[in-house]
Amino acid sequence: MNDMSDGYVTADGRQIGGVIMEMKNITLRFGGVVAIKDISFDIREGEIRAIIGPNGAGKSSMLNVISGFYIPTEGEVWFHGYKRGPMRPYQVARLGIARTFQNIALFDGMSVLDNIMTGRLTHMKSGLLAQAGWWWTGAAKEEDEHREKVEKIIDFLEIQNIRKTPVGRLPYGLKKRVELARALAAEPKLLLLDEPMAGMNVEEKEDMSRFILDVNDEFGTTIVLIEHDMGVVMDLSDRVVVMDYGKKIGDGTPDEVRNNQDVIDAYLGVAHD
Amino acid sequence: MPDIVLYAAEVTLNGLMAGVLYALVALGFVLIFKASGIFNYAQGVLALFAALTLVGIQKGQVPFAHLINAMTGKHYTNFPWEVPALVAILLTVGVMVVLAIIIEKVVLKHLVNQAPIILFMATIGMAYFLEGFGDVMWGSDIKTLDVGLPQGINETIDSVTYNMFGYGFFIDNLDIVAAIVAVLLVAALTVFSQYSKQGRALRAVADDHQAALSVGISLRFIWILVWSIAGFVALVAGIMWGSKSGVQFSLSLIALKALPVLMLGGFTSIPGAIVGGLIIGVGEKLFELLIGAPFLGGATENWFAYVLALVFLVFRPQGLFGEKIIERV
Ligand SMILES: Nc1ncnc2c1ncn2[C@@H]1O[C@H](COP(=O)(O)OP(=O)(O)OP(=O)(O)O)[C@@H](O)[C@H]1O
Ligand SMILES: [Mg+2]
Numbered sequence: 093m094n095d096m097s098d099g100y101v102t103a104d105g106r107q108i109g110g111v112i113m114e115m116k117n118i119t120l121r122f123g124g125v126v127a128i129k130d131i132s133f134d135i136r137e138g139e140i141r142a143i144i145g146p147n148g149a150g151k152s153s154m155l156n157v158i159s160g161f162y163i164p165t166e167g168e169v170w171f172h173g174y175k176r177g178p179m180r181p182y183q184v185a186r187l188g189i190a191r192t193f194q195n196i197a198l199f200d201g202m203s204v205l206d207n208i209m210t211g212r213l214t215h216m217k218s219g220l221l222a223q224a225g226w227w228w229t230g231a232a233k234e235e236d237e238h239r240e241k242v243e244k245i246i247d248f249l250e251i252q253n254i255r256k257t258p259v260g261r262l263p264y265g266l267k268k269r270v271e272l273a274r275a276l277a278a279e280p281k282l283l284l285l286d287e288p289m290a291g292m293n294v295e296e297k298e299d300m301s302r303f304i305l306d307v308n309d310e311f312g313t314t315i316v317l318i319e320h321d322m323g324v325v326m327d328l329s330d331r332v333v334v335m336d337y338g339k340k341i342g343d344g345t346p347d348e349v350r351n352n353q354d355v356i357d358a359y360l361g362v363a364h365d
Numbered sequence: 366m367p368d369i370v371l372y373a374a375e376v377t378l379n380g381l382m383a384g385v386l387y388a389l390v391a392l393g394f395v396l397i398f399k400a401s402g403i404f405n406y407a408q409g410v411l412a413l414f415a416a417l418t419l420v421g422i423q424k425g426q427v428p429f430a431h432l433i434n435a436m437t438g439k440h441y442t443n444f445p446w447e448v449p450a451l452v453a454i455l456l457t458v459g460v461m462v463v464l465a466i467i468i469e470k471v472v473l474k475h476l477v478n479q480a481p482i483i484l485f486m487a488t489i490g491m492a493y494f495l496e497g498f499g500d501v502m503w504g505s506d507i508k509t510l511d512v513g514l515p516q517g518i519n520e521t522i523d524s525v526t527y528n529m530f531g532y533g534f535f536i537d538n539l540d541i542v543a544a545i546v547a548v549l550l551v552a553a554l555t556v557f558s559q560y561s562k563q564g565r566a567l568r569a570v571a572d573d574h575q576a577a578l579s580v581g582i583s584l585r586f587i588w589i590l591v592w593s594i595a596g597f598v599a600l601v602a603g604i605m606w607g608s609k610s611g612v613q614f615s616l617s618l619i620a621l622k623a624l625p626v627l628m629l630g631g632f633t634s635i636p637g638a639i640v641g642g643l644i645i646g647v648g649e650k651l652f653e654l655l656i657g658a659p660f661l662g663g664a665t666e667n668w669f670a671y672v673l674a675l676v677f678l679v680f681r682p683q684g685l686f687g688e689k690i691i692e693r694v
Contacts, residue, residue: 159579161578182581182582182583185579185581186581190580193575197579199572199576199577200572201572210566211580213562213565213580213581214580216562278580
């Protein structure tokens with residue numbers, strides 16, 4: 093791919109659009125620790141963009157910058173052609189950017205269904221007064237519409253049989269899936285996944301890979317994916333950013349980064365699970 | 366029927382009514398604790414402040430009259446009007462919402478991610494400030510609060526029980542009103558938290574802050590909302606207690622009664638606050654009647670609740686309905 097200004101066509105024939113998010117010279121410090129050092133890269137509409145790198149490379153930090161959980165010490169975040177001011181996570185979420193967490197952040201006390209329903213919050217309109225007049229003002233109808241969307245996602249991710257289960261009781265793999273469901277419920281433009289298959293067995297990983305591809309394919313959702321499993325990354329992603337010690341050491345298609353000497357060096361002798 | 370059984374029945378009823386009031390105060394604690402993990406030491410003072418404000422507005426008192434007079438040499442005390450009770454209550458609700466916004470902007474906002482003990486200390490500071498502020502704003506004299514709630518013995522219950530048992534029960538009308546209001550309040554809170562957008566967001570924040578942020582919930586908005594609701598609950602408690610025994614500093618001490626209620630019911634459970642309040646209300650009155658007065662020289666109501674709470678702490682530290690305390694690994 094040479095000129096990418098208007099997007100490109102992937103090997104499997106998907107049309108990738110223009111840049112929707114651009115990170116410009118991002119630096120993030122925690123006291124003396126420099127988690128991200130002057131990194132720039134872009135994310136294009138419709139692509140699956142992976143961020144890889146050894147432990148502690150700064151991948152999660154980067155995702156946290158995108159989602160507003162961390163404010164970068166230096167640098168700019170551009171979204172849809174506009175420079176984004178320092179935003180709080182809830183404001184970023186309302187822009188249509190949803191995420192999952194490396195360590196899973198679910199509402200343990202709620203059922204699977206209720207957890208996924210919270211994903212609809214950014215789309216819920218009815219104010220307090222409208223809700224007081226539940227039936228008269230159409231708040232009930234709105235609730236039904238949200239329920240319908242959530243049920244579709246539940247079917248899509250094949251978790252019908254655990255809809256009413258309190259999330260705290262679920263095994264790890266299913267929790268990851270519910271977290272994805274909640275993020276999808278927001279109908280995001282941009283979906284950020286921090287190690288969605290960490291700690292899963294082969295079968296669960298295959299399921300999750302299929303879901304990620306299907307989300308991208310069916311809803312056209314742009315996805316940023318952090319993952320340690322190289323096989324998964326090479327299979328799923330269109331372009332890959334490689335980080336090491338807070339620096340960007342590679343950026344390109346899976347084939348390009350696989351043959352990049354810096355990347356090979358960074359991974360030599362580094363054990364991964 | 367033997368007399369003692371009748372007394373006990375009457376005392377139990379009265380205990381239930383008193384318990385409702387304890388539960389109301391405890392409810393304010395639970396709401397804030399659930400949503401933000403803050404043990405709000407100022408909840409009692411919040412009730413006092415709400416009651417003071419209500420009386421002040423209703424009677425047309427000039428706020429900060431002492432201060433203004435001291436500075437200008439005038440002798441303002443009252444505006445030439447009185448405000449109808451319902452309007453005064455609505456205005457007071459408004460004041461409590463403004464107070465919640467100020468608390469969030471001045472205090473909570475700067476203490477995000479601090480240890481619970483720090484937040485607790487902050488609420489102690491808030492309590493003392495608010496107590497003094499209430500004094501300066503409305504004066505420190507004892508005030509009577511009358512929003513037109515019925516008071517005095519309920520004649521119907523008195524005569525019905527007299528006809529049935531030959532002994533008329535003394536139940537105060539105000540207590541009956543308090544019980545009804547408390548039931549309505551809890552029902553409204555439950556519906557709000559289960560079915561409204563804001564209630565859903567509130568439950569989400571109570572469960573996990575990070576996750577709540579990721580689905581687009583503003584923590585600061587939720588905190589303002591929670592403190593407003595807690596302020597409203599405090600107002601309701603303030604009205605009930607204030608109508609009963611006047612508005613004065615001791616009103617803020619009802620918070621001390623809420624503490625054992627919370628230990629019993631659990632800090633995170635709304636039903637727990639209700640049941641805990643009722644158990645303590647009934648327990649302390651029955652204990653006084655059956656054991657305290659005849660054998661222990663009386664006045665056991667002052668300490669019974671705490672002893673009961675201590676016993677509970679030993680055997681069930683999470684309270685009746687609280688979430689089980691499990692260390693995370
Ligand atoms: N909130 C924080 N406070 C202080 N240091 C932090 C914080 N978050 C991340 N760091 C530091 O930033 C560096 C990068 O961490 P980060 O979690 O982004 O790495 P990662 O690439 O996601 O690693 P892993 O593969 O283990 O998840 C680490 O040295 C980490 O200790
Ligand atoms: Mg990470």
